[in-house]
Amino acid sequence: MRQLPSAKHLDTPTLNDHVPALLDELVRAFHLLSDQTIPEALLEGSPPVHDIQRQQDGFDIVEVVAKYNILRGCIHDLAEHNGLSLQGKAFHILNRVLDEAIGLAVQTFAAQQALEVQRRREEYLAFVAHDLRGPLSAISLAAQVLQPPFSG
16 A cells, blocks of 8 residues: 555555454455445445545545555455355355445545535625625725715
8 A cells, every 4th residue: 555645655554554454344245245335335334434534634535445455355365265165146246335335435535625616606705795894894984974864
């Protein structure tokens, strides 16, 4: 993962902070032999705290997806090295769990981006409102001064 630009400054414990939880999720999935689809798994997915942390660490969504795919490759290599076959149901479960993690990462990044756009919009509108308040007050005051008195 050190090949990813945003990972170069992170220490090993930080890079590996989510691996135990992800491996626990894989173990549970293999134990249950779940036929759950990715959308079904995403509905009950784990909190996206890790992916928010990666965004704060400076990762972009492409790097987060690359990170999960690097992990996928490592698991395949480890299985092959130990004479295990990741085909059929095992292949499906592994890919479903990792794709679920990628899906959660994409959802997290999209939500964070939407919040950032909303924050910027509100900041811009506050700026515009502030800048217009002075001239509009002057125009309003001038209009009141120029308005003929009401005779009833």
